[in-house]
Amino acid sequence: MGENIQGGTRRVVVLGTGGTIAGRAGRAGDNIGYTAGEVGVSELLGGIDAPEGIALLAEQVAQVDSKDMSFAIWQTLAQRCAHWLAKADVAGVVITHGTDTLEETAFFLQSVLAPSKPVVLTCAMRPATALAPDGPQNVRDAIVVAATAGVRGVVAVCAGTVHSAFDVQKVHTYRVDAFDSGDGGPLAYVEEGALRVLRNWPAPHAATQVFDRVAGAVSLPRVEIVVSHAEARGAIVDALIAERKRGSADAVQGLVLAATGNGTLHHALEAAALRAQAEGIAVVRATRCMQGRILAKPDESLRDAGALTPVKARIALALELLAASASGRIEGG
Ligand code: SIN
Numbered sequence: 001m002g003e004n005i006q007g008g009t010r011r012v013v014v015l016g017t018g019g020t021i022a023g024r025a026g027r028a029g030d031n032i033g034y035t036a037g038e039v040g041v042s043e044l045l046g047g048i049d050a051p052e053g054i055a056l057l058a059e060q061v062a063q064v065d066s067k068d069m070s071f072a073i074w075q076t077l078a079q080r081c082a083h084w085l086a087k088a089d090v091a092g093v094v095i096t097h098g099t100d101t102l103e104e105t106a107f108f109l110q111s112v113l114a115p116s117k118p119v120v121l122t123c124a125m126r127p128a129t130a131l132a133p134d135g136p137q138n139v140r141d142a143i144v145v146a147a148t149a150g151v152r153g154v155v156a157v158c159a160g161t162v163h164s165a166f167d168v169q170k171v172h173t174y175r176v177d178a179f180d181s182g183d184g185g186p187l188a189y190v191e192e193g194a195l196r197v198l199r200n201w202p203a204p205h206a207a208t209q210v211f212d213r214v215a216g217a218v219s220l221p222r223v224e225i226v227v228s229h230a231e232a233r234g235a236i237v238d239a240l241i242a243e244r245k246r247g248s249a250d251a252v253q254g255l256v257l258a259a260t261g262n263g264t265l266h267h268a269l270e271a272a273a274l275r276a277q278a279e280g281i282a283v284v285r286a287t288r289c290m291q292g293r294i295l296a297k298p299d300e301s302l303r304d305a306g307a308l309t310p311v312k313a314r315i316a317l318a319l320e321l322l323a324a325s326a327s328g329r330i331e332g333g
Contacts, residue, residue, distance in 0.1 A: 010091045011055045012146045013084040016041025018064040019098025021135040023127030034127040036065035048140050054147045066098025071220050078112050085117045092118035092146030099123045099170055106165035107312045110154035112214050116204040118151040125176045134176045141190040148195050153202030162188040164202055182291045213326050221321035223254035223314045228265045234272025241279050254282040254317040258310040263294035286313035
């Protein structure tokens with residue numbers, strides 16, 4: 001379990017999940033040929049000074065490359081965050097995470113916890129063994145955010161920038177400043193251990209039922225993402241419908257269509273999506289565009305996900321389907 005690192009009066013808990021920030025390469029000059037998720041979270045905190053009056057506590061929750069993130073890890077993370085945030089002396093939680101699915105974990109935790117204290121995901125684009133690793137500064141900045149009074153909600157900290165879980169997106173494959181908040185812009189910057197706040201923190205809301213449902217679920221309802229593109233076809237969607245008709249236990253329940261522009265679909269994919277909807281599959285359109293939101297038009301047959309990216313729309317739809325199945329169970333006795 002947890003391990004006390006330094007003394008202080010309030011605590012920031014650092015949960016490790018792996019990623020490049022915990023990655024190890026054979027050569028210090030190698031920033032891409034490494035194995036993610038090797039260095040323990042306690043080791044990542046070595047040499048990092050906590051802000052005045054803050055004690056750090058480290059807990060290893062997982063040790064994965066975040067491309068392999070799972071619902072089981074998300075469940076454990078949500079439970080450990082809830083456990084620590086409920087303690088009066090815990091100012092906030094930091095999560096060290098791979099960059100590749102960081103925005104999905106952030107959005108999942110915000111949807112499930114909507115915490116009134118900070119939960120700060122941080123990461124690195126270079127492994128811990130790099131000549132100039134970016135992880136230590138990101139961790140230091142994340143701890144500052146987690147320890148700052150008045151900060152709330154799930155946020156991501158990378159390259160001195162604080163992003164909301166709703167807006168954050170990985171936008172670069174290599175640069176150290178790999179994340180962006182799109183139209184909304186960042187929430188704040190971290191400058192020499194202090195926050196320069198630009199806009200309001202996400203509002204907390206009572207998420208108890210969502211948390212309980214997620215904690216008690218064996219898996220999330222299956223939601224697939226299908227991309228609309230030039231020459232798109234309906235074959236993938238039709239295969240999913242056929243699987244469902246065969247009565248497969250793990251059949252698809254929801255479909256997110258990564259749509260072009262303002263939520264438009266290739267006509268062949270749209271026809272298949274309408275067939276899926278008629279078969280009882282929940283269908284949502286989310287835009288492929290990096291910025292902007294889908295502006296709804298009257299008489300649309302397939303609903304849209306507004307500003308959510310396809311990967312976040314997938315999580316929102318899965319949680320919605322989980323809620324629907326829970327209320328179905330209650331109604332059905
Ligand atoms: C990962 O997402 O775990 C690997 C890539 C990274 O952290 O940059």
